[in-house]
Amino acid sequence: xSIRIGLIGAGLMGADHARILATEVPGVTLQYICDADAARSxxxxxxxxAVHATSDPLAVIAxxxxxxxxxxxxxxxxxxxxxxxxxxxxxxxxxxxxSQDSRxxxxxxxxxxxxxxxxxxxxxMRRFDPAYVEMKAALDKGLIGPALMFHxxxxxxxxxANFTGQMAISNSAPHEFDIARFVLGADYAEISVFRPxxxxxxxxxxPVFMVLKTVAGxxxxxxxxxxxAYGYDVRGELVGEKGSVFLxxxxxxxxxxxxxxxxxxxxxxxxxxxxxxxxQNSAWLKSIETGxxxxxxxxxGYAATLVAEAGAExxxxxxxxxxxxxxxxxxx
Ligand code: ISE
Numbered sequence: 001x002s003i004r005i006g007l008i009g010a011g012l013m014g015a016d017h018a019r020i021l022a023t024e025v026p027g028v029t030l031q032y033i034c035d036a037d038a039a040r041s042x043x044x045x046x047x048x049x050a051v052h053a054t055s056d057p058l059a060v061i062a063x064x065x066x067x068x069x070x071x072x073x074x075x076x077x078x079x080x081x082x083x084x085x086x087x088x089x090x091x092x093x094x095x096x097x098x099s100q101d102s103r104x105x106x107x108x109x110x111x112x113x114x115x116x117x118x119x120x121x122x123x124x125m126r127r128f129d130p131a132y133v134e135m136k137a138a139l140d141k142g143l144i145g146p147a148l149m150f151h152x153x154x155x156x157x158x159x160x161a162n163f164t165g166q167m168a169i170s171n172s173a174p175h176e177f178d179i180a181r182f183v184l185g186a187d188y189a190e191i192s193v194f195r196p197x198x199x200x201x202x203x204x205x206x207p208v209f210m211v212l213k214t215v216a217g218x219x220x221x222x223x224x225x226x227x228x229a230y231g232y233d234v235r236g237e238l239v240g241e242k243g244s245v246f247l248x249x250x251x252x253x254x255x256x257x258x259x260x261x262x263x264x265x266x267x268x269x270x271x272x273x274x275x276x277x278x279x280q281n282s283a284w285l286k287s288i289e290t291g292x293x294x295x296x297x298x299x300x301g302y303a304a305t306l307v308a309e310a311g312a313e314x315x316x317x318x319x320x321x322x323x324x325x326x327x328x329x330x331x332x
Pocket of ligand 1: 156160171172
């Protein structure tokens with residue numbers, strides 16, 4: 001039976017989720033495309049054969065003809081809409097971050113605990129990326145020995161138009177906060193965030209450099225540069241006592257011409273993580289059928305947001321900030 005999806009948010013990521021659900025994931029009916037911009041929701045609905053276009057997210061969530069909801073609207077809407085889905089008893093895949101405020105994340109968690117079941121999955125799609133999956137498998141099999149350090153680079157061509165303030169930390173970096181925590185299987189104890197001295201701190205997307213220590217004593221360093229200019233480039237190397245695992249990007253070809261070997265960088269994250277999104281969205285749909293949650297939970301969303309808040313505090317204070325999570329409910 002087809003699962004009827006209400007998709008909220010028809011911007012860059014929402015439109016790509018519509019494409020994925022319409023063309024790469026079997027057994028889906030796009031019941032709604034919802035966006036504050038009515039013309040944009042209509043355009044995406046027409047492009048991918050959705051039944052309805054609307055600008056009312058709460059009506060989408062309440063509609064009995066909607067079985068599940070995918071949230072890809074602006075960050076500040078994620079937590080309240082996810083909470084509304086949980087209270088309506090509907091499975092929801094919410095784009096990261098769950099919120100830029102850890103208190104909002106705890107409200108979502110409280111709603112899930114009250115309902116007694118996990119309904120929310122947070123779209124930390126790198127957990128499904130084949131390269132990161134192989135990295136975690138190598139560690140878990142003991143191939144490189146105990147993990148010591150995890151080096152992460154995350155570079156965008158230029159900061160997205162909607163970026164403000166510390167979104168390098170609160171919007172981009174949560175990917176690294178979550179994937180390193182997932183691969184290492186460890187929470188964080190503290191974070192220090194730095195910025196190159198000569199960089200204009202007020203320039204949106206200005207680079208930040210972070211050093212995190214896990215509760216197990218491992219070190220994670222994260223460079224976020226949202227104005228890298230040359231291409232979209234995400235790198236990682238997990239270093240263990242006996243070896244390391246280097247993250248490879250899915251490069252399909254290399255052009256040999258004029259005494260050069262050329263490989264291309266993608267313009268943004270969608271081509272680089274296309275397979276991760278396809279696998280994530282397929283796994284989400286399967287979890288709706290089986291009732292067995294997969295991927296990142298609302299608790300994982302809270303954990304990433306808490307680190308981002310501490311990171312912004314560390315950058316402002318010029319000092320490391322220690323982290324302590326709330327008590328983890330048994331549901332997670
Ligand atoms: C964006 O929201 C994403 O989630 C991308 O995966 C990430 O690379 C980018 O930095 C974020 O702004």
